[in-house]
Amino acid sequence: MPRLTARPRLAAAALALVLAQFVLAQDGGAPSGPVSSPETAGYSCDTTKCKLPACQCASTSPPGGLSPKDVPQFVTFTADDAIQSYTLEVMDYFLANRSNPNGCSPKMTYFTSLSYTNYSMVTDWYVAGNEIADHTMTHAGKPNTSEIYGNLRALNAFAGIPMSDLTGFRAPMLSWNGETLTHLYNASFKYDSSMTSATLANASNTDAFWPYTLDYGIANNCLEQSDICQGRLKLPGLWELPMYSVFQPNSTSGIHLMDPWLDGNPDEVLDWLKWSFTTHYEGNRQPFGLYSHPIHLAVGYPGVADPIATRQMLQTFLDWVQTHENVWIVSNQQMLAWLQNPVPNAQIANVDAFKCQSPDIPASTKICNGVSANEAGLLNRCNFADFPWQTCYYCPSVEPTPDNPVPSPNKGDTRHTVPSNCSTAFFDPIKNVCTCSSDSCKFTDQTKPIGNYSTNLGGTSSDGSSTAPAGAEATAPMKQNSATIGAVPSLAAVLLAFAFAILA
Numbered sequence: 001m002p003r004l005t006a007r008p009r010l011a012a013a014a015l016a017l018v019l020a021q022f023v024l025a026q027d028g029g030a031p032s033g034p035v036s037s038p039e040t041a042g043y044s045c046d047t048t049k050c051k052l053p054a055c056q057c058a059s060t061s062p063p064g065g066l067s068p069k070d071v072p073q074f075v076t077f078t079a080d081d082a083i084q085s086y087t088l089e090v091m092d093y094f095l096a097n098r099s100n101p102n103g104c105s106p107k108m109t110y111f112t113s114l115s116y117t118n119y120s121m122v123t124d125w126y127v128a129g130n131e132i133a134d135h136t137m138t139h140a141g142k143p144n145t146s147e148i149y150g151n152l153r154a155l156n157a158f159a160g161i162p163m164s165d166l167t168g169f170r171a172p173m174l175s176w177n178g179e180t181l182t183h184l185y186n187a188s189f190k191y192d193s194s195m196t197s198a199t200l201a202n203a204s205n206t207d208a209f210w211p212y213t214l215d216y217g218i219a220n221n222c223l224e225q226s227d228i229c230q231g232r233l234k235l236p237g238l239w240e241l242p243m244y245s246v247f248q249p250n251s252t253s254g255i256h257l258m259d260p261w262l263d264g265n266p267d268e269v270l271d272w273l274k275w276s277f278t279t280h281y282e283g284n285r286q287p288f289g290l291y292s293h294p295i296h297l298a299v300g301y302p303g304v305a306d307p308i309a310t311r312q313m314l315q316t317f318l319d320w321v322q323t324h325e326n327v328w329i330v331s332n333q334q335m336l337a338w339l340q341n342p343v344p345n346a347q348i349a350n351v352d353a354f355k356c357q358s359p360d361i362p363a364s365t366k367i368c369n370g371v372s373a374n375e376a377g378l379l380n381r382c383n384f385a386d387f388p389w390q391t392c393y394y395c396p397s398v399e400p401t402p403d404n405p406v407p408s409p410n411k412g413d414t415r416h417t418v419p420s421n422c423s424t425a426f427f428d429p430i431k432n433v434c435t436c437s438s439d440s441c442k443f444t445d446q447t448k449p450i451g452n453y454s455t456n457l458g459g460t461s462s463d464g465s466s467t468a469p470a471g472a473e474a475t476a477p478m479k480q481n482s483a484t485i486g487a488v489p490s491l492a493a494v495l496l497a498f499a500f501a502i503l504a
């Protein structure tokens, strides 16, 4: 737990280890049985009043009245916690060489907390088309508004993520309550993804609902959150993207949620994953999730054996998944775009959110913008003792904290933060100019006709298979882009910046 003490100066590698232990310590919480029931949920929703795109009832059937065989099977491969070279290598390893049915490389959602995050890598990941979402600044369970909104402000100021694209949240340790959800609602978040489905997706009375809005209350985790079920907490327009469990075949007790590969040997986990995926794919096609803390899949991590067999197993699983038709590996934002306007597979080529476009910026343009050819040599190094990080924007004079998320610049550092009217990839934070005007930003479309672009990354495996609601904005000023620079922090805030380095 955080303590207000001075901390020893540790090398970055040693701190990375602290982080690994921290993550390991937080990984429990896999359900041991059902976490909700129709009786405890007491959920009822009026389908004649609750209509897309604004409202969607919790249902095990696909949205828009579509039949399961006509809808995509979404796979969301999410990541939680700090973004660093180790963790982005993991996501690249699994996704960079794959293609969705339109030839575009799969995108994912990174629920980012800022302790030990290398901010410039957040910019890179975002500019490459991935979603950055909120996981609080210091990985706090049942977080206060400073933790939730401060993370948005710091990601905006120091990683250049536009406020308008920071739309999702996952509670650290999946520790949330009605207040957490209300904080999200108040700040016009589009979705939460912290709730659990722990009943087999094709069982009768399952809680494996397709994502839904909270207009009629919550329908998951009602054995645990009885105070807010039965329609007691209604948050119109806020989407819930339930996290779907992985099950051991024909077992009622073997339930796995985050990092299921930590719970068994690679061969058995591969069986769990394939079997569980089939309950979705051959059933109602609820999205299937791989919810990771990528640090557990990292290689070259000091003092930790490389999980080679686990990485190989997961590649084999993804290869196998991609042999199924109509499978799309997507970010939560991409999936939400389809959910709000669901079209059958026959019209999927028209879904803009699934297309891939890269910004047209000549490599000779030297701007710090998250594109490696452009920003080479331009990163700003912020030399904080516990974890030095890099940024395209200015280095703050003290580390960002929940109560002071956007500290003033280091003396003499005149870099600017991204304005809301310029795309991150086109903004020059050194000269403070947008290299495109809003209608001249050019993108190259790399989308291909729908087809089979599957790539075998896993090799041959042992079994022979190839491998917001209106008005809320006013109550949430923190959702504005950081146009101004924060005040000088208090001594308490400075001390708090240090407190996180020591983790039990």
Ligand SMILES: *[C@@H]1O[C@H](CO)[C@@H](O)[C@H](O)[C@H]1NC(C)=O
Residues within 6 Å of the ligand: 083, 084, 085, 086, 118, 120, 121, 379, 389, 390
């Ligand atoms: C931080 O980012 C910089 C620039 O991308 C990179 O050179 C460095 O290796 C990164 N460090 C970590 C620990 O992520």
Ligand SMILES: *[C@@H]1O[C@H](CO)[C@@H](O)[C@H](O)[C@H]1NC(C)=O
Residues within 6 Å of the ligand: 092, 093, 094, 096, 097, 457
């Ligand atoms: C992805 O492709 C690149 C370029 O061909 C290659 O260097 C890399 O090893 C591949 N990664 C995986 C995980 O196969």
Ligand SMILES: *[C@@H]1O[C@H](CO)[C@@H](O)[C@H](O)[C@H]1NC(C)=O
Residues within 6 Å of the ligand: 138, 140, 143, 144, 145, 146, 147, 402, 403, 496
């Ligand atoms: C919010 O919680 C964090 C710890 O998670 C704490 O550092 C901060 O002071 C709190 N802020 C307020 C305003 O209570």
Ligand SMILES: *[C@@H]1O[C@H](CO)[C@@H](O)[C@H](O)[C@H]1NC(C)=O
Residues within 6 Å of the ligand: 179, 180, 182, 183, 186, 475
């Ligand atoms: C949400 O906003 C309302 C209206 O401003 C406020 O009364 C309430 O305290 C806020 N609740 C939370 C949990 O943030």
Ligand SMILES: *[C@@H]1O[C@H](CO)[C@@H](O)[C@H](O)[C@H]1NC(C)=O
Residues within 6 Å of the ligand: 249, 250, 275
């Ligand atoms: C699960 O049970 C069914 C019915 O008893 C059986 O046919 C099937 O082989 C079992 N699957 C596994 C993976 O054990």
Ligand SMILES: *[C@@H]1O[C@H](CO)[C@@H](O)[C@H](O)[C@H]1NC(C)=O
Residues within 6 Å of the ligand: 202, 203, 204, 275, 278, 279, 282
């Ligand atoms: C659910 O899916 C599994 C895996 O395909 C299958 O074995 C099982 O019979 C299905 N159960 C129901 C109730 O359809």
Ligand SMILES: *[C@@H]1O[C@H](CO)[C@@H](O)[C@H](O)[C@H]1NC(C)=O
Residues within 6 Å of the ligand: 322, 323, 324, 325, 326, 452, 453, 454
């Ligand atoms: C795509 O092509 C691969 C390799 O030829 C094949 O194994 C797979 O079954 C195909 N998938 C679909 C959905 O057609």
Ligand SMILES: *[C@@H]1O[C@H](CO)[C@@H](O)[C@H](O)[C@H]1NC(C)=O
Residues within 6 Å of the ligand: 419, 421, 422, 434, 436, 437, 438
């Ligand atoms: C963005 O807004 C600033 C300040 O309002 C203005 O000076 C600038 O011209 C705008 N840039 C574009 C590309 O619209």
